[in-house]
Amino acid sequence: MSRNELITLLNETVANHHLDQALALLKGVPSADLAELLQQMIPSYAAYLLEHLPQRAYIFAEFPAKQQMLIAQEMPRQVLAKIVSEMPSDDRADLFKRLDPSEQETLLPALAQAEREDIRRLADYVEGTAGAIMSSDYVTLKPEFTVAQAIEALRKDAPDAETIYQAYIIDEQRHLIGVVSLRELVLAQPETRVAQLMVRDVISARVDDDQDHIAKIMARYDLLALPIVDAQQALVGIITYDDAMDVASEEATEDFLKVGAVNATTKLSIKSAPILQLYQKRVFWLVFLVFGSLLSGIGIAHYEDVIAQHLVLVFFLPLLVGSGGNAGSQSSTLMVRALATGDVQFRDWFYLLGRESLVALCLGGTMAIAVSLLGYVRGDALVALVLAFSMVGIVLMGCLIGMSLPFILNRFGFDPASASAPLVTSICDAMGVLIYLFIASMILF
Amino acid sequence: MSRNELITLLNETVANHHLDQALALLKGVPSADLAELLQQMIPSYAAYLLEHLPQRAYIFAEFPAKQQMLIAQEMPRQVLAKIVSEMPSDDRADLFKRLDPSEQETLLPALAQAEREDIRRLADYVEGTAGAIMSSDYVTLKPEFTVAQAIEALRKDAPDAETIYQAYIIDEQRHLIGVVSLRELVLAQPETRVAQLMVRDVISARVDDDQDHIAKIMARYDLLALPIVDAQQALVGIITYDDAMDVASEEATEDFLKVGAVNATTKLSIKSAPILQLYQKRVFWLVFLVFGSLLSGIGIAHYEDVIAQHLVLVFFLPLLVGSGGNAGSQSSTLMVRALATGDVQFRDWFYLLGRESLVALCLGGTMAIAVSLLGYVRGDALVALVLAFSMVGIVLMGCLIGMSLPFILNRFGFDPASASAPLVTSICDAMGVLIYLFIASMILF
Numbered sequence: 081m082s083r084n085e086l087i088t089l090l091n092e093t094v095a096n097h098h099l100d101q102a103l104a105l106l107k108g109v110p111s112a113d114l115a116e117l118l119q120q121m122i123p124s125y126a127a128y129l130l131e132h133l134p135q136r137a138y139i140f141a142e143f144p145a146k147q148q149m150l151i152a153q154e155m156p157r158q159v160l161a162k163i164v165s166e167m168p169s170d171d172r173a174d175l176f177k178r179l180d181p182s183e184q185e186t187l188l189p190a191l192a193q194a195e196r197e198d199i200r201r202l203a204d205y206v207e208g209t210a211g212a213i214m215s216s217d218y219v220t221l222k223p224e225f226t227v228a229q230a231i232e233a234l235r236k237d238a239p240d241a242e243t244i245y246q247a248y249i250i251d252e253q254r255h256l257i258g259v260v261s262l263r264e265l266v267l268a269q270p271e272t273r274v275a276q277l278m279v280r281d282v283i284s285a286r287v288d289d290d291q292d293h294i295a296k297i298m299a300r301y302d303l304l305a306l307p308i309v310d311a312q313q314a315l316v317g318i319i320t321y322d323d324a325m326d327v328a329s330e331e332a333t334e335d336f337l338k339v340g341a342v343n344a345t346t347k348l349s350i351k352s353a354p355i356l357q358l359y360q361k362r363v364f365w366l367v368f369l370v371f372g373s374l375l376s377g378i379g380i381a382h383y384e385d386v387i388a389q390h391l392v393l394v395f396f397l398p399l400l401v402g403s404g405g406n407a408g409s410q411s412s413t414l415m416v417r418a419l420a421t422g423d424v425q426f427r428d429w430f431y432l433l434g435r436e437s438l439v440a441l442c443l444g445g446t447m448a449i450a451v452s453l454l455g456y457v458r459g460d461a462l463v464a465l466v467l468a469f470s471m472v473g474i475v476l477m478g479c480l481i482g483m484s485l486p487f488i489l490n491r492f493g494f495d496p497a498s499a500s501a502p503l504v505t506s507i508c509d510a511m512g513v514l515i516y517l518f519i520a521s522m523i524l525f
Numbered sequence: 526m527s528r529n530e531l532i533t534l535l536n537e538t539v540a541n542h543h544l545d546q547a548l549a550l551l552k553g554v555p556s557a558d559l560a561e562l563l564q565q566m567i568p569s570y571a572a573y574l575l576e577h578l579p580q581r582a583y584i585f586a587e588f589p590a591k592q593q594m595l596i597a598q599e600m601p602r603q604v605l606a607k608i609v610s611e612m613p614s615d616d617r618a619d620l621f622k623r624l625d626p627s628e629q630e631t632l633l634p635a636l637a638q639a640e641r642e643d644i645r646r647l648a649d650y651v652e653g654t655a656g657a658i659m660s661s662d663y664v665t666l667k668p669e670f671t672v673a674q675a676i677e678a679l680r681k682d683a684p685d686a687e688t689i690y691q692a693y694i695i696d697e698q699r700h701l702i703g704v705v706s707l708r709e710l711v712l713a714q715p716e717t718r719v720a721q722l723m724v725r726d727v728i729s730a731r732v733d734d735d736q737d738h739i740a741k742i743m744a745r746y747d748l749l750a751l752p753i754v755d756a757q758q759a760l761v762g763i764i765t766y767d768d769a770m771d772v773a774s775e776e777a778t779e780d781f782l783k784v785g786a787v788n789a790t791t792k793l794s795i796k797s798a799p800i801l802q803l804y805q806k807r808v809f810w811l812v813f814l815v816f817g818s819l820l821s822g823i824g825i826a827h828y829e830d831v832i833a834q835h836l837v838l839v840f841f842l843p844l845l846v847g848s849g850g851n852a853g854s855q856s857s858t859l860m861v862r863a864l865a866t867g868d869v870q871f872r873d874w875f876y877l878l879g880r881e882s883l884v885a886l887c888l889g890g891t892m893a894i895a896v897s898l899l900g901y902v903r904g905d906a907l908v909a910l911v912l913a914f915s916m917v918g919i920v921l922m923g924c925l926i927g928m929s930l931p932f933i934l935n936r937f938g939f940d941p942a943s944a945s946a947p948l949v950t951s952i953c954d955a956m957g958v959l960i961y962l963f964i965a966s967m968i969l970f
Contacts, residue, residue: 110746235711238708238712263690266679266680281554300557301556301557304749321767326744328770328773328777329744329773333862336781336858337858351876359884359888363888366848366851366855366892367895369851370848370895373843374844374899376847380843387836387839391829391832394825397825397839398818398821398954399818399822402954403814403818406810410811413781417781418796421774431796442808443808446811447812450812458822475811
């Protein structure tokens with residue numbers, strides 16, 4: 081049965097009140113796939129079916145924001161409240177943040193007080209920080225517990241916990257004093273005390289730490305979950321590996337778009353973002369670069385006489401100027417990614433400058449040979465000479481600017497990804513015009 | 526104590542044979558940090574210290590390839606063999622692949638036969654496939670086990686297993702028939718049978734599946750571990766979330782570099798890659814683009830008369846041509862990433878083409894206003910008109926090319942990331958010159 085046939089069949093089955101048949105069709109299908117199927121069903125049918133699926137809260141959490149709102153509207157308020165209370169605490173807080181105040185007021189009274197407070201607390205953290213993605217569904221143990229007591233406590237907490245594979249040991253003030261894994265608990269003797277078993281040097285992060293930082297720590301130490309503490313070192317939440325994966329993917333997308341001169345500070349989908357938003361995220365750099373290109377224009381104006389007498393130079397202008405920009409954006413791309421993954425630091429600058437110069441000379445030399453052949457065919461030996469010298473100079477300049485700019489931006493607290501590529505191109509273009517026409521005026525006059 | 530002081534102190538302590546002091550200094554330090562410290566010590570001291578650290582195999586596995594070889598040479602062969610046999614099976618196979626044949630022959634006899642076979646089997650899989658990163662240290666259970674027996678089996682296997690949080694149920698032919706989590710086992714009654722508890726629709730992948738595909742599946746279903754089966758559906762390995770995170774990060778880096786016209790099919794570090802390799806990975810596209818720029822040159826040559834009579838047109842040439850390339854590379858960046866994350870599919874093309882045209886007209890309109898002001902100042906009203914029309918045309922063309930090319934590359938089985946940006950720039954440049962000079966020749970003559 082194809083996917084579309086399945087969706088049609090599900091719609092029909094629900095329409096004919098054969099709920100059991102519909103549920104049987106969906107048995108064993110993972111939540112992520114169920115979420116996708118339900119999104120393509122008629123919303124009122126999807127809402128009805130969802131209500132009766134055992135993993136309903138997880139499926140609902142998988143929906144994109146728009147779909148959540150659509151399905152929520154099709155549900156009786158009491159059912160929605162039940163599903164919301166079953167949701168993982170981080171997804172629940174995200175949903176709540178998206179509701180408008182009147183919808184929030186309709187939903188809140190239907191929830192238990194503990195959940196209301198939990199939602200309010202989690203929804204308070206600034207977007208982009210650890211607090212905004214952490215879950216409050218973690219498991220804590222007391223240091224004086226025996227292993228048998230600890231496992232019993234885990235069993236009791238399991239239904240509501242994001243993970244029971246890591247349990248955190250806290251003191252009376254909720255200070256994080258240790259961590260123990262279920263693996264260690266299962267391997268230990270039942271009468272051993274948790275205090276003897278736990279690891280005391282817990283790797284943790286602060287609620288106000290950047291999400292990017294969280295993802296890096298978790299990847300570095302291969303953590304299944306990272307405990308999050310507040311300014312008083314009290315445990316307030318955990319972030320699990322699956323959320324870290326999502327963060328890493330979002331950060332990579334952001335850097336990727338920034339290098340492409342798209343101003344992406346939040347998730348931007350070319351498919352579903354409003355057209356006005358796509359326009360806003362892109363227009364700044366494009367207009368900025370229009371004015372940046374003026375620099376090239378000024379260079380050209382300065383050498384207008386040279387150009388008027390040797391119109392053949394115009395023929396090669398886009399080629400030479402473009403080559404500097406291309407070489408420069410290669411360098412800045414390599415640098416931006418290396419800075420993002422932590423492969424290089426500021427102290428490596430001079431070392432890298434030397435390496436990059438060598439690479440640039442090799443690249444420039446190769447390209448000089450290619451372009452001077454073209455110059456000889458189209459012009460003469462002198463033009464070929466101008467082109468060869470210009471190419472080496474322009475590529476060298478492009479690579480050094482491309483390599484240095486991300487460092488400089490980083491040093492002064494700017495994000496090296498944003499702006500690097502367009503800035504590098506803009507600067508390289510202007511410098512390229514000047515180098516080319518200066519060398520031409522030296523050799524041809 | 527600063528990091529450098531700690532390293533000096535460690536070197537001294539080992540030199541003076543105070544091993545216990547050195548070990549005391551390092552107590553509680555996570556493996557990833559230990560690996561970094563040891564890399565900065567004198568190699569022979571690092572090798573000696575490593576031998577006595579409890580997590581030695583994991584620390585050794587964290588070293589970069591070069592450092593592994595350096596430390597390996599400082600160790601007695603028997604010690605190295607012990608460490609290698611304690612390493613996670615996937616890291617061990619990676620190390621083995623890097624050794625040259627004579628080193629392989631020295632090491633192999635010191636290992637137990639089961640380990641030798643395991644290494645040979647794992648080292649056989651093609652780079653970039655699931656087989657090349659999977660681990661053979663997984664836990665299997667029989668369906669007729671009770672929960673108590675299952676937990677006992679997990680306890681026994683725990684010391685060598687990559688994870689005991691997922692256990693796989695196989696039949697006599699090692700066919701994968703179910704999966705059960707330690708969470709479910711801990712929650713269940715001791716006398717329940719595993720067969721009643723296990724999930725039968727196991728999400729799995731094939732040994733020859735692409736690593737990128739693996740990372741996507743694991744992120745989609747939030748999996749802690751993904752079982753890998755061979756062509757006969759027999760279980761041969763698992764991939765854990767931490768390896769999936771590494772793969773996702775490497776894939777993002779690769780795409781990132783490709784868009785920057787760096788030909789990265791393998792991991793390329795701007796810091797440690799040989800200069801010749803950096804040259805090779807970059808030269809192809811640069812020289813290709815030199816010839817690509819010829820198209821622009823031909824356009825210019827065709828309209829030489831127009832340029833000769835209106836030299837002011839040259840002033841705006843880099844600006845207009847660059848704007849088309851900038852707008853186009855924004856579009857292609859958005860598209861490439863959207864294709865990579867699975868946000869859009871081929872069937873979305875026409876829908877996106879419509880949206881993109883609207884965005885492009887808005888962008889082009891804004892930029893036309895900016896550039897025609899400049900044109901009026903520098904030239905006259907007619908020049909301003911030429912610039913305004915050209916800008917709208919060029920940006921529209923750039924966006925549509927930038928959006929379509931990744932789709933077309935993808936459709937014909939090429940990687941949309943590789944080449945998109947440079948190809949788009951190259952095509953947009955040439956088209957931009959033609960559009961600009963064509964409009965100029967229409968209006969000014």
